[in-house]
Amino acid sequence: MVTTSGRADASRRGTRRASISDVAQQAGVSLGTVSNVLNRPDRVSEATRDRVQRAIEQLSFVPNGSARTLRAGTLTTVGAVLLDIANPFFTEVARGIEDRLGQDDHTLMLASSDEDPVREHRYLRLFEEHGVLGVLVTPAEAEIDHLLALQRRGVQVVLLDRRSPSPAIASVAVDDVAGASMAVTHLLGLGHRRIGFINGPSTIEQCVDRRAGMLRALTTAGLDASAMVEVEVPFLNADGGEAGATELLALDDRPTALFCVNDLTALGAMRTLRAHGLRIPQDVAVVGYDDVNFASMLTTPLTSVRQPTHELGRTAADLLLRAANGLAEEPAHVEFQPELVVRASSVGADGGGTA
Template sequence: MVTTAGRAPQRGPRRASISDVAQEAGVSLGTVSNVLNRPDRVSPTTRAKVLAAIEHLSFVPNGSARQLRAGTITTVGAILLDIANPFFTEVARGIEDRLAQADHTLMLASSDEDPEREARYLRLFEEHGVLGMLVTPASTDLEPLLELSRRGVGVVLLDRTSPAEELSSVAVDDVAGAAMAVEHLLSLSHRRIAFINGPQSIAQCVDRRAGMVRALEAAGLDPDEAMVEITVSSLNAEGGEAGVTELLAAGTAPSALFCVNDLTALGAMRALRSHGLAIPEDMAVVGYDDVNFASMLMTPLTSVRQPTRQLGEVAADLLLKAAGPGMAAPQRIEFQPELVVRASSGGAR
């Protein structure tokens, strides 16, 4: 970086304020405010002077401040686990589509599965005065979200069933979804299945593990013997690669692999191929989410499908209804998943 001694740093032009407009037009602040919000109260001549000043100064009104004054907040905040994950990208699109129907806007943030980062965004959105928040919690501790709700901020849990009566939620039955995936592998004669899972602080990881255990026990198998669980720190492709590397290093690789989501499955498949293993001949692979790339891989991925965009649409709809006239009571909506079978799963070797 190059600096010049004795010279103040150059900045872009200052944004014009409502005071600048009033001074330019030779009117009071109240008159400018009336032109912006109640133009019928201002004479045509004065209104023309103010509009000319606005155009000359390229003045842009502060929408957030005006919404606060009018009591018509139209901004909604959403904090998702990882917006780089195609699953959450589709969820966000669903949120945006529903908000657009109501002429509302979306502020989107990613917690990166970090509760502290999530807490910072919760504060930021509350300070901004959003209508409400849609949150995929980064932790099983919901107290910060309950506190927001008690302060009058609308909160809807997304991709997580709410254990608290005060909070609405929209989710998929992850226990049933994981059970479907494992039952499919069991039907193909796999009897020892690896599971690449994430931190137990994330509810989806807890529920998908519970579904796998349920399926194994229903088949008369001991989960301690039939399941080889590998826990990774990140629910992405790098996590999947690390999980497979750890699994193969143990020397007793199972015949099938269930991954907590499709991104980890993508990394897992990449790692299996780098070790010279064929899919599904050497190891069958099943993912979870059925994101858009799942069917496009070299070996199309068997995955548990969630109604991704619908999750976002319904969650946004719940938030809008809760904030609207009558203030609808909290609701828990839970969708059922669907197993989509493709080439990545196969019979045991």
């Protein structure tokens, strides 16, 4: 018997999600007929299709995409594990991933490792259990044996914002050594000879590369490592920047400029400088890294190294899809070049800086 309203059935089910069996019972048809309406509607008469569609609407039925994918033998979901999705840099990277996947009707499952290798491993395991087509990963540690093993099990892997140490895994990155070198060369050109460096954990390759870039700039200028005053903070966020700046300001011979490993740490550092009554850039110049969307909107706009964030995500997703579709003969390794965007945090309104 066909029920005229799904409300009573829904009440009996409580909050349970309606199944294809519920739809069949509601419409008074077989499970096969409902399946045909969902997947092969041309095989069902118009009157029957209408009856099944009414049942679907009454029950608020949503087809199980995972089950349908498994039956069809195709995978359309891609996972991404990024260091910190609260960071605007990674938010824009995720938009690039999503835009590329959307072109091929693929969906994105997004997770944040919070720079924690254990958390990263857990999300990768969950993604694999969900049967994703592949994963895009910004690793929280230098070692990638777990990613190589994942790819050997049939899950495509692309490293994102990280050069691949293995030719077997594709990667998309930015030349962070060059970017950091640009930033520090800019500060040296303004006359600074004692530069504080607020850096993150050495397990993160970006932190290692940006340190190398700073040392390169000092060497090129004929200076030694003593011109760099480095503090390592555990987290690459504003709290980390505040802690790093506080430590540097406590020195007897404090730096006249700060280079921060990313824009969030720069934001925290600038807060600390202002809390201590210091002017930016007259007393202490500040340069960040990433050029996220808020960098130009601060009270003192932030000088920063710009990365092509959207293109990073889009390119990584494209590499993964090409590999998954058999269009790539071997893993590709793409490296973008950054650019320095100079603003008032390092160069004052008069166009000059102070050391």
